[in-house]
Amino acid sequence: MISFTPTEEQQQLVEVIRRYAVSDVQPVAHEADEHERVPGDVVRTGWEIGLVPTAIPEAMGGLGEMSAITNVLAAEEFAYGDLATALQVLAPALFAYPLVLYGTEAQKQLYLPQFLDERPAHFSAALVEPGVFFDPHDLKTTARVEGGKILINGVKSAVPLAAVANAMLVYARDDGGKAAAYIVEADAHGVEIGAREKLLGVRALPTHRVTFKDAAVDLDCKLGGETGADVQALLNRSWTALAALGVGVARYAFEYARDYAKQRVQFGVPIAQKQAIAFMLAEMAIEVDAARLMVWEAAWKLDRGEDATREAYLARQYSDKAAMFVTDAAVQVLGGYGFIREYPVERLLRNARGLATFDGLAII
Amino acid sequence: MAISFEIPENVKQQQDMVKMVAEHIMRPISRELDENEHARPLPFVENMWPFMRDMQKRNLEKLDAGDGRKRREGPGVANLRLMMMIEMLSWGDAGIYLCLPGGALGGAAIEAVGTPEQKKKYLGRFAEGDQAAWGAMAMTEPGAGSDTSSIQTTAVFDEAAQQWVINGEKIFCTNGKLALDESNGLVVVWATIDREAGRAGMRPFIVEAGTPGVKVTKTEIKHGIRASDTAAIVFENARIPADAILGSPEVQRGEGSGGFKGAMATFDATRPLVAASALGIGRASLEFLIEKLKENGVEIPYGAPYHQLSAIQRDVIEMEAELRATYLLTLRAISMLDHGQHNSLEASMAKAKAGKVVTRIGQKAVALLGAAGYSREWLLEKWMRDAKINDLYEGTGQINTLIVARRVLGYSSRELS
Structure with missing residues (x-):
């Protein structure tokens, strides 16, 4: 049966996150961007909504409800508040969700209870590698077994919260050349956290370059043990998540531009009453909805355990384009004011561009 | 749910x-x-x-x-x-x-x-018989396209004869000839009972095949959907029974949700179906394109990083994503109908998007296959021509965009015209 109505629980969750986005996040997003720091209490409030614990298995004290649909609905709302804040609140999921999905019993037992705490857990993941032409299917970072240890070598970039993470999931090619993920504790020998990166957008989110020089971890640190993890499926989740975040960013831009256009008077009428502006807003509304539906379909496929490569890939392509179109149009609707940093739309435009460059955000 | x-x-x-x-x-x-x-x-x-x-x-x-x-x-x-x-x-x-x-x-x-x-x-x-019959809707006139309030066709009630008398000219009536000349069909004709009243004076009338004074004067020669019959119809003192004015007494008086507005709401049901037709043409073109590219050594690598894609691969992926988005917007508008929900906004979103997307897919697919794509040996060029109608009928892309704009801005047609 076709239905576009989320469950009641999902609607309630969305409502809670929306209230948080509007009252706690949007008012501080500008300052956060300028000072390159999300206030700690805002992150904590977001964490306290308790999204990640719902996905933790019941055996470990969670609710055992890992749902891609729930997570894309949540991701959109968080990003509707602010992308940098969303990524900071959701960063622990980068580590937790792959463990929920593919971790061995021991890995789950060891780590997942840490995500049930009221205070945000500090975990991250490292997939992207520096330089142009990054290809997640052809990782340069390697993990080889030597002397009863796994030795990781390579350089990662755009690792969120690397400086404070207790552990991170590092994606690398194993001895067989196959992509895998490894649990690496922050204090492991050979792990060097580089300086904070300076980015075009999401400036309030600390990201770092991380270098691994014969970083040694135990053999049981490979995610999923011998069988490993389905890295393609994690990439599909990442693409779907990025697409969902794009919808949230675009929706905020659309709504802001819409409200602005209704109160900005030129030539004696609100500019929204001019077709040139009204039509832009109509197309923005259509693109936000279209992108969201692409995301939902991909998430629905993920939840059915089917291969969602095509849907996730197309959703990501679509949402990336839609988010750029909508945020750029929002700046255009605001005219000169759109270029002024005090107004949120230029930040949204910078943030939206990031969605095309991030990867490995398996937060759904 | x-x-x-x-x-x-x-x-x-x-x-x-x-x-x-x-x-x-x-x-x-x-x-x-x-x-x-x-x-x-x-x-x-x-x-x-x-x-x-x-x-x-x-x-x-x-x-x-x-x-x-x-x-x-x-x-x-x-x-x-x-x-x-x-x-x-x-x-x-x-x-x-x-x-x-x-x-x-x-x-x-x-x-x-x-x-x-x-x-x-x-x-x-x-609902019966061995002979097919067609129905049609006659709305558009030479001087009244998107602006249906300027319809000039009149309906005057003849009290003595207890009949409505219709006069005027309708154009772009899909299946008009099949309905009136080639079967025992009917046409729902929009006419005004009061030219001063604009929209409020507009009423739908049912005109059956064989009604004296009704003449199909031509069938159009078109860019695409050439198999479809697009008729011009002239009404000269066409007399129809008193009860051939469509709808309940309230509708006939132009009141309530069943009035002109209510009848226009049937577009909420038909617009997503136009989008559905567009989707079919778009899919035909895209499937054909992908098949021909494959025959010529170009595969579409779903999942490959953007920088590794050729220009053609990028085009195809974009076309596919756009078509899927259109499908989902349409599915949503349709599903809302099936759930008994009001879908005016969603119907126009789907229709506006569909017209634009399939037109582009058709044109792009021909271009990507070069001279062979341009040839009438394949149906691809025909599909390109067929696609374009979806951005024109049942409300042009612009009219549907206007409806979306009014809805998302909360404006009346007076505030945003």
Whole structure:
């Protein structure tokens, strides 16, 4: 049966996150961007909504409800508040969700209870590698077994919260050349956290370059043990998540531009009453909805355990384009004011561009 | 409820049956009907008539059985079925699809606002017999396109004869000739009973085939959907019975939700179906393009990083994503109908998007296949021509964008014109 109505629980969750986005996040997003720091209490409030614990298995004290649909609905709302804040609140999921999905019993037992705490857990993941032409299917970072240890070598970039993470999931090619993920504790020998990166957008989110020089971890640190993890499926989740975040960013831009256009008077009428502006807003509304539906379909496929490569890939392509179109149009609707940093739309435009460059955000 | 994109099994089965029709009955005569514009797709009509007739019959039987509007338990799939059928038929041939016998837009209007008596009286012809019949809707005039409030066709009530007298000219009437000259069909004609009143004076009237004073004066020669019959109709003192004014007394007085506004709301149901037809054409073009590219060594690597894609691969991926987004917008508008929800915004979103996207897909697909794509040896160039109509009829892309704009801004047609 076709239905576009989320469950009641999902609607309630969305409502809670929306209230948080509007009252706690949007008012501080500008300052956060300028000072390159999300206030700690805002992150904590977001964490306290308790999204990640719902996905933790019941055996470990969670609710055992890992749902891609729930997570894309949540991701959109968080990003509707602010992308940098969303990524900071959701960063622990980068580590937790792959463990929920593919971790061995021991890995789950060891780590997942840490995500049930009221205070945000500090975990991250490292997939992207520096330089142009990054290809997640052809990782340069390697993990080889030597002397009863796994030795990781390579350089990662755009690792969120690397400086404070207790552990991170590092994606690398194993001895067989196959992509895998490894649990690496922050204090492991050979792990060097580089300086904070300076980015075009999401400036309030600390990201770092991380270098691994014969970083040694135990053999049981490979995610999923011998069988490993389905890295393609994690990439599909990442693409779907990025697409969902794009919808949230675009929706905020659309709504802001819409409200602005209704109160900005030129030539004696609100500019929204001019077709040139009204039509832009109509197309923005259509693109936000279209992108969201692409995301939902991909998430629905993920939840059915089917291969969602095509849907996730197309959703990501679509949402990336839609988010750029909508945020750029929002700046255009605001005219000169759109270029002024005090107004949120230029930040949204910078943030939206990031969605095309991030990867490995398996937060759904 | 939970979000789901699962097409029910029985709808899928119907889809397989319709695909047989599309493949074996429509595609083989596609080119011939495109080249001979006013020929009729007889094999298609003969095959589809019993199916459409029986469907109409079942609808009327439901009406007989009691309150036809009584809602079933839970959401239905009637509109979903229709969407899937139209998508597949248009994948076969969009022009031939439009020749589908039955009440079409005229029938839909009668179903939507007609009284039970009118439904029985006028829809019976689409529910019985061996001869196919067509219904049509005549709205557009030479001077009244998107601006339906400037319709000049008049309807004057002759008290003595207890008849309505219609005068005026209608154009771009899909299936007008099939309805009036080639079957015992009917046309729902929009006319004004008070030119001063603008929209408030507009009423729909049912004009049956064989009515004296009604003449099909020409059938258009078109860019695409050439198998479809697009008629101009002149009404010269055409007299119809007093009860041929469509709708209940409230509708006839132009009051309540059943008035002009209510009748216009039938567009909320038909616009997503136009989008569905567009989707079929778009899918035909895209599938053909991908197949030809594959034959020539170009595969589409879903999942590859953007920098590794060739320009052609990027185009195809973009076309595919756009088409999927259009499909989902359409599915949403249709699903809302099946759930009994108001879908005016979503219907116009789907229609505006569909017209634009399939037009672009058609044009791009021809370009990517170069001279071969431009050749009439393949149907691809025809699909490009067929696609364009979807951005024009049932409200141009601009009109549907305007409707979306009003809805998202909360503006009336006066505030945003």
